[in-house]
Amino acid sequence: MIQVASLFAQILSLISRRDFHKAVRRRQAEKGAKGFSCWDQFVAMLFCQLGGANSLREICGGLATALGKLRHLGLTKAPAHSTLSYANRHRPWELFEDVFHSLLGQARSVAARQKRKFRFKNPLRSIDASTIHLCREVFDWAKYGRTKGAIKLHLMLDHQGCLPGWACITEGKVHDVTPVKALRFAPGTIIAIDRGYNDYTLFGQWCQAGVYFVTRLKADAVYRVIEWRPVPLQGNILFDQLIELDSTRGRKQCPHRLRRGVVWDDVNEREIVLLTNHLGFAGGTIGRIYKERWQIELFFKALKQNLKVKTFVGTTENAVKVQIWTALIAMLLLKLMQLRSSFGWSLSNLAAMLRMNLLTYRDLWKWLDEPYVYPAAEPPEYALPLFATILDSKRRGT
Numbered sequence: 001m002i003q004v005a006s007l008f009a010q011i012l013s014l015i016s017r018r019d020f021h022k023a024v025r026r027r028q029a030e031k032g033a034k035g036f037s038c039w040d041q042f043v044a045m046l047f048c049q050l051g052g053a054n055s056l057r058e059i060c061g062g063l064a065t066a067l068g069k070l071r072h073l074g075l076t077k078a079p080a081h082s083t084l085s086y087a088n089r090h091r092p093w094e095l096f097e098d099v100f101h102s103l104l105g106q107a108r109s110v111a112a113r114q115k116r117k118f119r120f121k122n123p124l125r126s127i128d129a130s131t132i133h134l135c136r137e138v139f140d141w142a143k144y145g146r147t148k149g150a151i152k153l154h155l156m157l158d159h160q161g162c163l164p165g166w167a168c169i170t171e172g173k174v175h176d177v178t179p180v181k182a183l184r185f186a187p188g189t190i191i192a193i194d195r196g197y198n199d200y201t202l203f204g205q206w207c208q209a210g211v212y213f214v215t216r217l218k219a220d221a222v223y224r225v226i227e228w229r230p231v232p233l234q235g236n237i238l239f240d241q242l243i244e245l246d247s248t249r250g251r252k253q254c255p256h257r258l259r260r261g262v263v264w265d266d267v268n269e270r271e272i273v274l275l276t277n278h279l280g281f282a283g284g285t286i287g288r289i290y291k292e293r294w295q296i297e298l299f300f301k302a303l304k305q306n307l308k309v310k311t312f313v314g315t316t317e318n319a320v321k322v323q324i325w326t327a328l329i330a331m332l333l334l335k336l337m338q339l340r341s342s343f344g345w346s347l348s349n350l351a352a353m354l355r356m357n358l359l360t361y362r363d364l365w366k367w368l369d370e371p372y373v374y375p376a377a378e379p380p381e382y383a384l385p386l387f388a389t390i391l392d393s394k395r396r397g398t
Contacts, residue, residue, distance in 0.1 A: 006072055006358070006360060007360060010364040011337075016103075023095050036084075040074075040079060048308055052308070085313075091318075108158070110161070111335075120285075124159040126192045127296070128300070131153075134320075152174055154169075161335065161339055169321055180197065181199075189211050191214070200249060203258075213276060214278070214289045217275040219273075223243040223258075225241050228241055235283075237287065238263065242279070244256075263287040307331065
């Protein structure tokens with residue numbers, strides 16, 4: 001008997017079945033279900049993400065060809081594509097959001113042991129949004145323009161491990177800053193955002209709560225300089241100023257002293273004007289914090305290139321959200337494996353190699369540390385003479 005289950009089965013074991021079933025009961029997701037459980041649906045949709053399936057038929061066909069390996073996945077048989085389609089349309093997508101947050105705690109405990117990029121101990125977060133374009137004729141609920149459809153994925157990235165710490169899916173027309181206003185952060189947290197999030201009311205609330213932000217200052221911002229601070233002779237800091245917003249709205253909504261820094265970008269040969277409410281860090285540190293914001297752009301790129309968030313196997317709003325939340329769960333699983341491996345995987349290479357070996361019988365953690373050395377498990381010894389006997393009988397026509 002093969003001692004190790006498939007890689008896919010071992011990846012699924014990282015999901016707490018206890019927490020999963022608690023979420024099912026809390027959301028009443030299996031109300032009226034007949035045979036096809038929420039776990040079956042989750043396994044099928046995660047197979048879509050990790051296996052790179054492009055349609056419901058590919059998902060169900062791929063699971064059907066797994067034969068006896070389904071037993072290790074907690075499935076009794078592969079679902080019919082109509083059954084999976086119905087489940088994606090009607091079962092609440094919030095169930096998969098709960099699974100995401102349950103797995104996030106496990107990933108954060110692993111990421112906490114990783115070396116920090118900065119000397120300061122403040123939590124560093126980046127927030128950004130990415131638009132996912134859809135066909136208006138097929139996804140008629142995703143209103144964006146007269147002839148276009150789209151949804152928007154809002155995301156917060158925790159830079160300790162580069163983990164997605166919060167996500168929200170809205171219509172494409174929703175402004176980037178709107179969902180962020182409902183978020184609350186612990187005092188001392190540093191938020192790195194692009195200038196699309198310039199909102200003086202939000203900045204004023206963060207200053208009151210002791211939350212720091214680093215962003216780009218808009219070109220038309222009205223301000224007055226309070227103090228010129230010294231800048232180092234070496235480095236890329238051109239100016240370091242204390243300012244106050246001088247527009248009517250700025251004085252009312254954010255009556256706090258802010259800091260304006262001008263950084264020279266050697267790569268693109270341009271000046272970048274930064275705005276922050278942190279008055280203690282060196283100017284170079286502020287510049288590196290904003291540069292670190294690029295990690296969330298790379299996260300969106302990896303998400304769209306390696307997982308299924310641009311093409312969808314269902315057309316309803318619920319089915320689309322189920323698939324996106326499953327993609328975020330798959331990304332957490334990939335990040336968790338990447339953090340625990342000593343091999344030094346890139347995320348794209350790990351996703352590609354895992355796709356090729358998803359149903360092979362290997363020890364997951366040994367394979368992650370030595371992917372080109374540790375072999376797949378061989379069939380048991382008693383199976384080889386049995387296989388030879390079957391071939392002989394086929395040759396004789398018996």
